[in-house]
Amino acid sequence: MRKGILSLTALSAAAVLTLAACGDEGADDGDGQGAAQGKIGVILPDTKSSVRWESFDRPFLEQSFKAAGVQYDIQNAEGSTQRFQTIADQMLTSGVSVLVLTGLDSNSAAAVQRKAQQQGVKTIDYDRLTLGGVADYYVSFDxxxxxxxxxxxxxxxxxxxxxxxxxxxxxxxxxxxxxxxxxxxxxxxxxxxxxxxxxxxxxxxxxxxxxxxxxxxxxxxxxxxxxxxxxxxxxxxxxxxxxxxxxxxxxxxxxxxxxxxxxxxxxxxxxxxxxxxKPVKQEADAVAKAAVAVLKGEKAQTNGTTDDPQGKRQVPSVLLTPIxxxxxxxxxxxxxxxxxxxxxxxxxxxxxxxxxxxx
CATH class of the missing domain: 3.40.50.2300 (Response regulator)
Known part of the structure; x- marks a missing residue:
């Protein structure tokens, strides 16, 4: 249980919120104007480990994507790595431009990320880091x-x-x-x-x-x-x-x-x-903001990095503060x-x- 040491240069939660408030250059101002082209896919992990995924994450993500005026598809793997893979394949086939995922385990999530990368689709780890993966960004709490x-x-x-x-x-x-x-x-x-x-x-x-x-x-x-x-x-x-x-x-x-x-x-x-x-709305808003930026071909704003010891890389991250x-x-x-x-x-x-x- 000692693998996966986190190293970060995180700012305070207040700074994170300030970042979120500032917005990216050319980013949607939240009224649906200038909406990015393409679609964002989100794969949530299950309904058993915590009620948060369907009760909080899904509605907050939907709210953020609607405000940004982007197309999105949110699905739940229901605790099945096979279903996780199937959803990912369907989303990639349907032409998603950005894939946000909360993996059930690192091996299956990394396989999805590599397939997405081969097809030119950017990926963002949401809440859980995929060890040995190739996600472009990681959004979570510290x-x-x-x-x-x-x-x-x-x-x-x-x-x-x-x-x-x-x-x-x-x-x-x-x-x-x-x-x-x-x-x-x-x-x-x-x-x-x-x-x-x-x-x-x-x-x-x-x-x-x-x-x-x-x-x-x-x-x-x-x-x-x-x-x-x-x-x-x-x-x-x-x-x-x-x-x-x-x-x-x-x-x-x-x-x-x-x-x-x-x-x-x-x-x-x-x-x-x-x-x-963990104020999930902050997390959902942050990952939605990052996904929309990537959809527009921009860099997402981050406030730290997270060490992936298996992948031997530092993953650009947005890290929030728990209470x-x-x-x-x-x-x-x-x-x-x-x-x-x-x-x-x-x-x-x-x-x-x-x-x-x-x-």
Whole structure:
């Protein structure tokens, strides 16, 4: 889990937003005038690893492409590398000029990128870097910082007491999962009172398998686990389900990522101590802006580079800043329009939302 070291010269999030606001020379001003010719294809990875892809990424991407007045085709591989390849072939045959993709694994994604390159189609890695690929650009959050926010969050929840920590990492085929783990260890390994007692990756980010893996960890440690570094909200919820079976939910801090409604409700319940909020609209807007620039034959604006150790190259990147979130700042997702109040604050959560300052 130590491959894929991220090296970057990233600016602050504020600078990224300033870049986005400035626009490229000759770029569409957002009213559909001067729209680029050609079509942008987007392949999203699945619907199981996180609800974000269909609930947030797709509508935000559609909104950005419509504002730019460009043709687009967004499809989801539904967790299948075969379907991923089929979609890519169909898009290339249909004449897309730019292909934006979130790979299921680096091998299959790299194969698609090489085929696109042979046909003169530019590619952009979205959210996940394709190791050994040939993408022209990479747009994502700083994923080592995501892991560091997970580590800081768990440390805040555990405090200075001695603690046995279990790590439930994301898919071993997902370079982001490697970077999340790296970032978390950057923080937690420095705390002398913390001891790693278990660590395992969850194939395909599968929540059901995550529950089985954590239950095995819990049994092997005779329940002596004081904190769980779970890489996203889905995995965190799987952990919580096992802790509930053992009457420990709310007593053992659990982390998460993606600020899903389920994860946020778990925070309001006190069974999850934090999540990492990644304003997906910023990411979708950034990749749409880059894709439109490439469609026009221009260079996309970047704010850093990302090291691809397998490809032995530095990939021009747009890197955004993640936000650690707990009860103290949970209302930001409502303010930003990332989650609707009526979705989060339904039923018994209405009172809990009020307690958390959500008006």
């Amino acid at each position: 994923n080592v910082k995501v892991g560091e926010e997970l580590g800081k969050g768990l440390q805040k929840c555990l405090g200075d007491k001695e603690a046995n920590i279990a790590y439930l990492n994301g898919a071993p085929t997902d370079n982001n999962a490697t970077l999340f783990s790296q970032g978390a260890h950057n923080i937690l390994d420095k705390v002398a009172k913390y001891k790693k007692v278990a660590e395992q990756a969850v194939p395909d980010w599968d929540n059901q398998r995550a529950a089985t893996i954590f239950e095995q960890m819990y049994t092997q440690q005779n329940g002596n686990i004081d904190g769980v570094l779970a890489a996203n909200d889905g995995l965190g919820n799987s952990v919580i389900s096992i802790l509930k079976k053992n009457n420990q939910a709310g007593k053992v801090p659990v982390t998460g990522q993606d600020a899903t409604v389920q994860g946020l409700q778990n925070i309001l319940d006190g069974t999850q101590c934090m999540t990492v909020y 650690g979130m707990d009860k103290s700042n949970i209302k930001q997702v409502i303010t930003d329009g990332f989650v609707k109040k009526e979705e989060l604050c339904t039923g018994a959560y209405a009172a809990k939302c009020t307690e958390a300052g959500i008006q």
